[in-house]
Amino acid sequence: MLAYIIRRMAQSALVLLIVGLVAFAMFHFVGDPIDNMLGQERTADDIERLRKQLGLDRPFVVQYFKFLENAVQGNFGMSYRQGRPVIDILLERAPATLELAAVSGILAIVFGIALGVFTAIKRKGFAANAIMSVSLIGVSLPTFLIGILLIYLFSVELGWLPSFGRGNVVDLGGWSTGFLTTSGLKALILPSITLGLYQMTLIMRLVRSEMLEVLRQDYIRFARARGLRDRNVHFRHALKNTMVPVITVIGLQLGSIIAFAIITETVFQWPGVGLLFINAIQFVDIPVMAAYLMLISVMFVGINLIVDILYFFIDPRLRVDRTGGH
Amino acid sequence: MLRLLRSAACAAALAPAILASTAQAEEFSWAVTTDPQTLDPHAVNTAAVLGFLNNTYEGLVRRNKDMRIEPALATSWEPIGAGEGWRFHLREGVTFQDGSAFTAEDVLFSYQRAASPEADTASWFSPVSDVKIVDEFTVDFLTTSPNPIFPDSIANWMIMDSGWAEANAAERPDKESGNYATLNANGTGAFQVTSREPGLRTVLEPFEGWWGEVEHNITRAEMTPIQNPATALAALLSGDVDMINPVPIQDVARLQDNPDVTVTQGIEARVIMLGFPHQAEALKFSTDTDENPFADARVRQAVAHAINVPAILKTIMRDNAEPVNQLVSAAMRGYSNALGDGPAYDPDAARALLAEAGYPDGFSFGFKCPNNRYLNDEAVCQAITAMLAQAGMTASLDAMPVQNYWPELRAGNYDMFLLGWSPGTFDAEHPIRFLAATPNEAQKLGSWNFGGFSNARVDELLPQIQSEIDEDARQAMLDEVAQILQDEMAYVPLYVQPLIWGTRSNVTLTQRPDNFFILRWVSVN
Numbered sequence: 069m070l071a072y073i074i075r076r077m078a079q080s081a082l083v084l085l086i087v088g089l090v091a092f093a094m095f096h097f098v099g100d101p102i103d104n105m106l107g108q109e110r111t112a113d114d115i116e117r118l119r120k121q122l123g124l125d126r127p128f129v130v131q132y133f134k135f136l137e138n139a140v141q142g143n144f145g146m147s148y149r150q151g152r153p154v155i156d157i158l159l160e161r162a163p164a165t166l167e168l169a170a171v172s173g174i175l176a177i178v179f180g181i182a183l184g185v186f187t188a189i190k191r192k193g194f195a196a197n198a199i200m201s202v203s204l205i206g207v208s209l210p211t212f213l214i215g216i217l218l219i220y221l222f223s224v225e226l227g228w229l230p231s232f233g234r235g236n237v238v239d240l241g242g243w244s245t246g247f248l249t250t251s252g253l254k255a256l257i258l259p260s261i262t263l264g265l266y267q268m269t270l271i272m273r274l275v276r277s278e279m280l281e282v283l284r285q286d287y288i289r290f291a292r293a294r295g296l297r298d299r300n301v302h303f304r305h306a307l308k309n310t311m312v313p314v315i316t317v318i319g320l321q322l323g324s325i326i327a328f329a330i331i332t333e334t335v336f337q338w339p340g341v342g343l344l345f346i347n348a349i350q351f352v353d354i355p356v357m358a359a360y361l362m363l364i365s366v367m368f369v370g371i372n373l374i375v376d377i378l379y380f381f382i383d384p385r386l387r388v389d390r391t392g393g394h
Numbered sequence: 395m396l397r398l399l400r401s402a403a404c405a406a407a408l409a410p411a412i413l414a415s416t417a418q419a420e421e422f423s424w425a426v427t428t429d430p431q432t433l434d435p436h437a438v439n440t441a442a443v444l445g446f447l448n449n450t451y452e453g454l455v456r457r458n459k460d461m462r463i464e465p466a467l468a469t470s471w472e473p474i475g476a477g478e479g480w481r482f483h484l485r486e487g488v489t490f491q492d493g494s495a496f497t498a499e500d501v502l503f504s505y506q507r508a509a510s511p512e513a514d515t516a517s518w519f520s521p522v523s524d525v526k527i528v529d530e531f532t533v534d535f536l537t538t539s540p541n542p543i544f545p546d547s548i549a550n551w552m553i554m555d556s557g558w559a560e561a562n563a564a565e566r567p568d569k570e571s572g573n574y575a576t577l578n579a580n581g582t583g584a585f586q587v588t589s590r591e592p593g594l595r596t597v598l599e600p601f602e603g604w605w606g607e608v609e610h611n612i613t614r615a616e617m618t619p620i621q622n623p624a625t626a627l628a629a630l631l632s633g634d635v636d637m638i639n640p641v642p643i644q645d646v647a648r649l650q651d652n653p654d655v656t657v658t659q660g661i662e663a664r665v666i667m668l669g670f671p672h673q674a675e676a677l678k679f680s681t682d683t684d685e686n687p688f689a690d691a692r693v694r695q696a697v698a699h700a701i702n703v704p705a706i707l708k709t710i711m712r713d714n715a716e717p718v719n720q721l722v723s724a725a726m727r728g729y730s731n732a733l734g735d736g737p738a739y740d741p742d743a744a745r746a747l748l749a750e751a752g753y754p755d756g757f758s759f760g761f762k763c764p765n766n767r768y769l770n771d772e773a774v775c776q777a778i779t780a781m782l783a784q785a786g787m788t789a790s791l792d793a794m795p796v797q798n799y800w801p802e803l804r805a806g807n808y809d810m811f812l813l814g815w816s817p818g819t820f821d822a823e824h825p826i827r828f829l830a831a832t833p834n835e836a837q838k839l840g841s842w843n844f845g846g847f848s849n850a851r852v853d854e855l856l857p858q859i860q861s862e863i864d865e866d867a868r869q870a871m872l873d874e875v876a877q878i879l880q881d882e883m884a885y886v887p888l889y890v891q892p893l894i895w896g897t898r899s900n901v902t903l904t905q906r907p908d909n910f911f912i913l914r915w916v917s918v919n
Contacts, residue, residue, distance in 0.1 A: 111841050232618075
């Protein structure tokens, strides 16, 4: 078992190293940061001097190993744009993204399950069919379009909610939260709907189909025959048994909510790490791009590693296979 | 389940009533596309940084609403002797925002700081040989040769308190790793920075001890960067911000019909032009010629004849820009009024010139263009490509983001390119020095002259223009250079880029061609 875990961790580390290498190979195509760092009155000498100073004159493989060497020591370098340590900037921006992801995730789970159960139970009703049709929007419309539509409806036309930003935040020892002010809560509504809509429809459709499957089972029929109330049948017996695959999907979607917050953050000028990454691309802020990509890949690799290890504990067949065969 | 949905619906309906906003009239907020990289006035020489810092720091001189220089921290100045330099008489009784007094020491310190190798502003002081303190409120700037435009050229040089910089270990700018002055400011200006969160918001409040006369009625101002144009527009329309810059050109007409919003338009200092590889032996991207047709002035004139600038301005810029015949706009000092109009749109003349130059069937070439640097840049390049094709010049257009664009130009990977130039000194000498002078690294000449245009007479006139005290004689030389550049068609000047700001209709402000947003000219009614 220990061998299995060690092997999975070694594989994860290898994946991380390759992701980093690919990322560094691509930075070359993003452009040249020098022009953004020097003013109009720079000379060719200034350009060369700065390039040397930043180590950009060296091949990307060398730059990559330099980055790894520093990253292992916890040093992610200085942002070209802000002239501050990248790690400080990331820590400053992380609460915004995590809070947005948490609210979107909760919205997606709560409404996804609720609507999924509703559409499964009232399969033939008008409301259920309407919800199913509308949910197509959530699956098919691109996030930025949903965001802009919500802004135009609720900010420009109705004037109910702020069109951008995070509102006022309260600093709790390094963690800035928008949960404690009215403007912070108001500012969360539109971005979290935008970000969570796709996941919500996904969960809803999954719950619905699983639920329809379960409702056909014999034990549900027996439960009804026993004269149990609908509520008990639906929620105690049916829903519980639909949750196993749903929880797996929710776990996997958690990572993508954080990673795909980029678009939502750009549309709403939400000051999280995704917006930071987009700005870093425009400015060719290589240290920030590198740190962000590594962070996201560590997160995804970490989630997969945990899932793999959990499977190992849950599924005995896997255990026999792995230790015996391979 | 339904109960849950119902209560959620109730909560959603109640939310706006509970969360009604309580904005005050004197609070002003504005959106910018680029957050200033730093608050250090000597670290980065870009419009985003200097434009913002003009609200909190001040120089010896400043520009007024018409771009002319006027007294700021200096009350008057005069040339020393026969052009040995300039003497500045400083304003007395001025204090910095931290309460310390402004004296000649701070001027000397700020000179040493801004002219240091670590600074991005050192080129402003390349004519200066020495700075001497005469007394507590008089400073002499000695120049290597007579320099008539020196006071103009330091309008964006801002004075920092020497004591504050030393106490906070910020004696020199540090753009790579930053220092105290990167995130904090202490100027003498009308507003002080009370909160700075890079990339998020910067808050300014009026400086009570400011020496000048207050024209604004703002009690608190907040600047927010918003990169997405649609988001910025929505923020303006919903009243979340009071001003955005720029308004996307395609939305101008719609905003003009909206009574809640005012669109303020003007002409920017930036001239958009086409550049050529003057020194190249052959075109890099041609499929049918192994020569360099653009080395021939007649071919460059043919390009100018082939482009219908008024049509581009009408369709792509929606009548928000003005054509131009030289490398600076009419608002700049030293603009040549004597210069005649450039080649008019005339495809037949273009074809005749091409035939004369030995290309009766035209030729093909590569056209490089940025797609995120200037207003509608890629669309303009597409139009130019189509117009040149009608005259027989077949361009293959390659548009790319600006962060990839400059390296391509530096590497010479173009046969024709689009360039915008905004003179930092607001003087016609500036583009001559950077775009028309023969490149010379040691003398810092022609550093943006990618094509290597070279004309002996222009090179001869440039130092004379730089040191001529007499306005008329100077203008005569500037006129001569403008004429040479037009005859040679070193660049094909196209149009002056517009400035389009959007504000809530209760805001009054002043727009300057340098695109600086000056908060002390804003009032909220």
